[in-house]
Amino acid sequence: MKSYDSKELDVKVGLEIHQQLATQHKLFCKCPTLQSAEVSPGSLFSRRLRPSRSEIGEIDPAARFEFAKNRTIKYHGRLDSVCLVEADEEPPHSLNEEALEIGLLVALSLGSHIVDEIHIMRKIVIDGSNTGGFQRTVLIARGGELKIGRHSIKIQDISIEEDAARLLNESDELREFELDRLCTPLIEISTEPMSCTPEEVKDVALAIGRLLRSTKRVARGIGTIRQDVNISVAGGPVVEVKGVQQIELIEKILNYEVSRQLALKKLANELAKRDITELKLGPIxxxxxxxxxxxxxxxxxxxxxxxxxxxxxxxxxxxxxxxxxxxxxxxxxxxxxxxxxxxxxxxxxxxxxxxxxxxxxxxxxxxxxxxxxxxxxxxxxxxxxxxxxxxxxxxxxxLQLVVIGAPAETRATTPDGTTKYMRPKPGAARMYPETDLLPIEIQQTLLSKLKRSVPQPWEKQLANYSSRYGLSPTQAQKIFDSEDASLFEEIARLTAIAPSIVAATITETMKDLSRRGLNMERLSSAIIIELFTSLDKGLFAKEAISEILAVIGNGKANDIGEAISLLQLHQLETGELQQILEDVFSKNIGIVQDKREAAFSILMGMIMAKSRGRADGALVSTLLKKKLTEFLATSDQVRR
Amino acid sequence: MELPGYRGRSQQLLRSSNVAVGDLVQVRVRNNAYKGTLLPRYEYADDHHIAIKLANGYNIGISTNNIVLVKRIRSGKAPRLVQTPLSSIDNKLPRIAVISTGGTIASRIDYRTGGVVPAVSAADLHSLMPELNNEVRVESEEILNISSENVRPKHWTLMAQTVEKQVATGMNGVVITHGTDTMGYSAAALSFALLGVPIPVIFVGSQRSSDRPSSDANLNLVGAARVASQASFSGVYVAMHIGLGDDLLAVHLGTRTRKNHTSRRDAFQSVNSEIAATVKDKLIEENKLRLPRRGSASDFQARSKFDDRVALVKYYPALDPDLFEFLIQRRIKGIIIEGTGLGHISADLHKAIKTAIDSGIVVGMTSQCLWGRVRMTVYDTGRDLLKIGVIPLEDMLAETALVKMMWVLGNYKRPEEIVSTLVDNLAGEITLRSPLRVGSK
Structure with missing residues (x-):
């Protein structure tokens, strides 16, 4: 990908990483942090949000526009994961201590200055994604740095905040949200503006992601980590691009946004050339x-x-x-x-x-x-x-802003890596204290306790990982960066299967199946665990892994048991295997006589093909080797 | 130098640094520095942190133990409330008075300090309810600014007299903004004090603070203003949400409503009565309660005296008979008992109650069941209590009975008149018929 020269164009990029925390409860209530991809049937309640009174007199076009549209917001949710707090019908309970601890751990590992007394704030958002019309957020630390190779990235702020509700669909009159995700604890880490290439920005995002995962207390899976990117070109205003879910998109978005801002800058220059410092517009x-x-x-x-x-x-x-x-x-x-x-x-x-x-x-x-x-x-x-x-x-x-180039605003990402207008950039005025909760003093005793459990640096954890599981460094990194690291660890704990086989399945086989267009949602963690426990019991041979997952993925079987019988994969008894071996051997006796020991790999392939994954390769190899040695010895004797 | 909320160490530090709340300050700590606006300290906060608002909007507290230096960068400007100019309102529109007494409904937050300031000017109210600009002319009057748990009977008198005055100026209706905790009591009190009021008087509050975009305040306030200006009925009511959606408003009879939830926006319910009316958008739909109609202002007079020498005693299994002895000593004139079931109280207490009645105290019985009517002829206990002279108060809410007792004692002197007024239905507080279905029950 052709990319811009960050030095020449004076491009500054700041990252904001949002990562869901793996806490038991939500941030301000005792609801479990459950999430499903489903939509709850029926809506629980509907709302109309309006710019809160405090905002009257201030210009917040987005808020006023939302209100002018007279849009109703409908909320869906499950009674077991939504309570009156998410509905904003009950004051928030105390801040989730588990979430605070995780946040402090991250702050400590970045060497940040931890705030002495934290104040819970409300950030006004009236698009309906928060039932109350605000998102609760609390700044817990400032500063700190992250070393990536030779570079050192400066951290700006670390906050703990509540996640928003999931948008289901919207029209001019109605917006519908699912509430399960609302109030799930998030950590937000923002970096100081960096002057580096898109690729380096991507590396920073990756490194922060790894740091977070190294605590082992963050959520994994799609949508659990999101990044916002703040971009300015040539000292221009900062444009905030929200909701980059895939790290791979960061480079594309940066390139798009820089070229967009440059184009607007050029237009501004053109206006300057025409001597237009202020655009004059007629009335409507x-x-x-x-x-x-x-x-x-x-x-x-x-x-x-x-x-x-x-x-x-x-x-x-x-x-x-x-x-x-x-x-x-x-x-x-x-x-x-x-x-x-x-x-x-x-x-x-x-x-x-x-x-x-x-x-x-x-x-x-x-x-x-x-x-x-x-x-x-x-x-x-x-x-x-x-x-x-x-x-x-x-x-x-x-239009009046064209004279300055790209104006400060919040933009959304599109799946193809471009950006589109979302809303004006919120200012500090949209933040006011959560009047229902008192500030919290961070106790030194808590910090000393947490200092003892600061996670090891990522590189060290990776080295341990690869030696503990006998994985190659590349394989260890793949697993460590994947969403399925905890699944891998669980399988390694539950079974005696070689971890490299598990790792290969989780990373390569799954990727391959996904490429083949199979329904990956059918291949849940539970299925993968069952796959390996069954393999561990010897119910099938490891060669059949891909085939089993394929029939579950394409809906022909619903679980491992069904897949095994469908594919007739029951592991062959040694007797049956011996029979296939004898059969292949006698039909190909010419090859044996011709190639002698070198016939091994040919026969091995034939036997494996014939047993269609129902035979354990190691066992076949032992039996075949024995057979071959015996046969050659006898035939040599005969010849002599 | 203004340092609200600061005391002890933090106050000393700020004083010696010569800075005031609202100043932009630099706070240097051992190996770091913060820049922000010095905030007031909230009440009951400790004395060893100072609070600042950073440029990104976050507030943080910095421990005085870590502070090396506090330096003023720039003096703060005093906060100024942006007054929305009152756009020209058609003077043919109906006039309503919005009387504010406190509570969060008609207040707004000051971003800079996080404190709540009242917003009661007519211009403020119009800007809060732009949808009303073509419907009513609002005039506002602030008579109190207190939390509703601090409202006392003397405040009911003030409220009633203010309404009386507004009626005389020819208002089409009155809205009273009130904290929700005791709004039921105040509504009941004004139902009696304003008997025969010729216009609608609508109490309104909000359960979810008006500083949040999801506040119920606006629907409640807009609906209350509509009822006050447009309803064809008169009398005292409470207007609050039905359900959690922001679309439907209940107009409860002032004598029949109660706050039945600590936080939900639909906390108010009518007990033993239908809701008087509902409001959906501009449509006011009246239930068949035969509400009084609007009338002429000329002959209306409030009777706003309350005698607060009255007690409400909720029966509980360990209730000490000496409590009644104490009440007699305190020269209490009326007692409302919130008894069990059909109107009972343990036989161990009957003697104490008899003493109270014999000493001239009026004792009325309600039920802690909330729903249903007291009927004291069914069991021995009830019969005994009747014989002692306890007055059964039918299906009246205990809180309403208490308020009515204060009003009756404040306005009637002869014992037989007191008793007959107490059991007479004056403002919908008593019905003699119990329909099969009432509201949600």
Whole structure:
């Protein structure tokens, strides 16, 4: 992947790693930290969140917009993992001490300054992902550093916070969430802004992930670790990109975001060249009448659904909506994204019109109505009267920021590694104290106790791992980094199977099966454990592992027992095996006579193929070797 | 120098450093330094930490043991509440008075300090309830700013007199914001004091603090304002959530409602009575309770006296008869007993109760079952108590009976009048018929 030069462009990247903790209970109640991929049937309750009173008078367009949309939020949940606290119907219980301890352990291992007295805060989020309209968070430590090879990464803050509810689906009127994940303890580690390559950033994320896993007290599995990336280019404002679930995407996102910010910077430079330091925009003007006899099917459709069309003049902006950077980025796209965020279908701008069936005549009428001069541009949008003005105001505000380049904002990641507008960047004002709980003094006695259990550095743990289980360093690292490390450890504890076989199955075989398109959800930890305990009992030969998992994965069998009978895999008795051996041997006596000892591997392959995984390779090898030696000895004797 | 909440070591340190709350300060500790705004210390906090708000919004406490130096970087500005200008409100709209007494419903948090400040100006209220701007004109009056556990009978008098005054100015309705803990008592008290009030008087509170976006305050307040301005009935009510969703509001009879949960937004329930009305969006739907209609303000007079020499005694198995002796000594004039079942109290106490009655104390019986009616002719115990002179109070809530006793003793002097008023249904507090189904029971 071609990537930018972080030094030359002065790219600064800060990482925020969020990792779920493996605590027994949630952060502020005694609900278990259960999570299922399912959606609970029926909704428990619904809510309307509004900007809290404290925010009135402050400009928080996202909060006000959410409220203006009059959206209802519906919550689903299971009665065994959701209580009144998650519903925000009961004050929070005391902070989960287990979570605090894990957080302090991590802080100690990073050499951070632990806060003397921690204060639980509320961070306002009114998109419904938190039932109360805020996320509880507590800063437990600042500073510290992480050594990665020659580099030393500076840590900014370490906080413990509650996870948000899972978004199930959303429409203009309704948002639905599943509550099981809500209030699960998270640790957030943020780094100071770093000036390094995308690859190095990825390494930092990986290293922090490893540090967290080395405590053995963090949750594993998909979605348990997420990173946010803060990016600024050439001293510009910081753009926060939220929710990078896969570490592999970090490089892609960084490249995309840097090129996006650069493109906006170039546009700003272009404006500077035109001597525009402040963008002048006209008022919002209704243009519905300009289209009363339109032939555009698109416009007809819009007007047919009782929507209005309004537009805004942009002074001296001609050609700049289509201003394109080398990377193919255009401002038009950025604005369309913003329009969609605010509930509109998109925008039309003067650089692309006439088009979409809109005639030159109509464009002229619009120009006249908006009073544009020769070098002026305009854009228009259609929508429900309720949201249209609000959205256009937001677009106006956004457009005014083009003179500074990429504005500070929060963006979301998309699965293809790009980013899209999510909301304005929250400021410090969105944080206020959790008035239901008292601050907590961190006791020195607790810290001294925890200091004794600070986990060993990752490299050391890895070395121990590889020697304890007899794994190669590469294999040990693969397992250690995988989501299934605890599964591996459990199997190693439960069975006498060589750990390298278990490791190979968990890493390579599973990856291979997933590539073959099998339903990996069917291959649960319980199935994998059963697989190895059955193998340990000698119910089948290890050569059949892949085949067994395949029939479970494709739904032909539901458990190991079924798979064994389906594949007729019952381990062959020594007698049966001997019979196959004799059979293969006699049919291929020519090869034996010809190749003598070298015939071993050929015959071995034939026998294994014939026994279709029902024979233990080691046993076949012993029997075959014996047979071969005896046969050659006898035939030599005969010849003599 | 302003250092609210600080004392002892931390106060000394801050004083000698010459800094005040609100200042941007640098705090140097042994091997680190923090920059932030000095915060006030919360009440009952220890004396060896100072609290600051960092630039990222987090608050932290720093131990005075670790502090090397506190230095002011910049003086703080006094916090200023942003007053939303009152947009022009159509003066043909109905007028309501919002009387605030305290509680969290009509207050907001000051971000800088984390403290709660009241927000009671009409402009504030309009900005809190933008959906009402085309429906009502709000006028506000703050008469108290206390938690509801601190509301005393004298405050009921103040509330009743304030309503009386507002009625005289031709208000279309009154909303009283109140802490929820004792809102049931206050609503019952005003139900009696404002008997015959010609407009709706709606008590409203919030269970979930109004500083949270999920607060129930807005639905409650908006609904209460709608009922006050638009309902065709009059009288004293409590408006609070039904269920956990933010869509349905109950209007409870002031004499029939009770806080039945510590924290849920639907904590208030009507006991032994249907809900008087429900509000969904703009629709006020009345149940068939034959509520009084709106009337003319000209001949309305409040009777707002309460005699607080009254006790509520909940029976429990170890209840000491001497308690009644103590009450007699304290010159208590009325006792409401919250008895068991149909209206009973252990025979061991009958003698003490008889002494109380003989000394002129009025004793009424309610049931700690909450639901149902007392009936004291069924068992010997009940019959004995009747014979002693205990007055059965039908299906009245114990709290309502207590408040009614205070009001009756404050406004009637002759014993027979006291008793007959006590058992008479004045404000929906007693029904003589027990329907098969009432509310959720």
């Amino acid at each position: 003007i209704d243009l519905t009448n300009c289209f009363h006899s339109t032939n555009s099917t698109l416009i007809k459709k819009i007007l047919g659904s009782s929507k209005e069309i309004k537009g805004i003049r942009v002074n001296r902006f001609k050609g700049l909506f289509n201003f394109e950077s080398e990377s193919g980025f255009r401002l038009g796209r950025e604005l369309a994204e913003m329009a969609r965020f605010h509930g509109l279908g998109g925008i039309f701008h003067s650089d692309e019109l006439p088009q979409y069936g809109i005639s030159e005549h109509e464009v002229q009428t619009v120009r006249k109505t908006l009073h544009t001069e020769e070098h002026d541009a305009f854009f228009l949008a259609a929508g429900d009267p309720k949201v249209l003005v609000f959205a256009l105001n937001a677009l106006q505000e956004r």
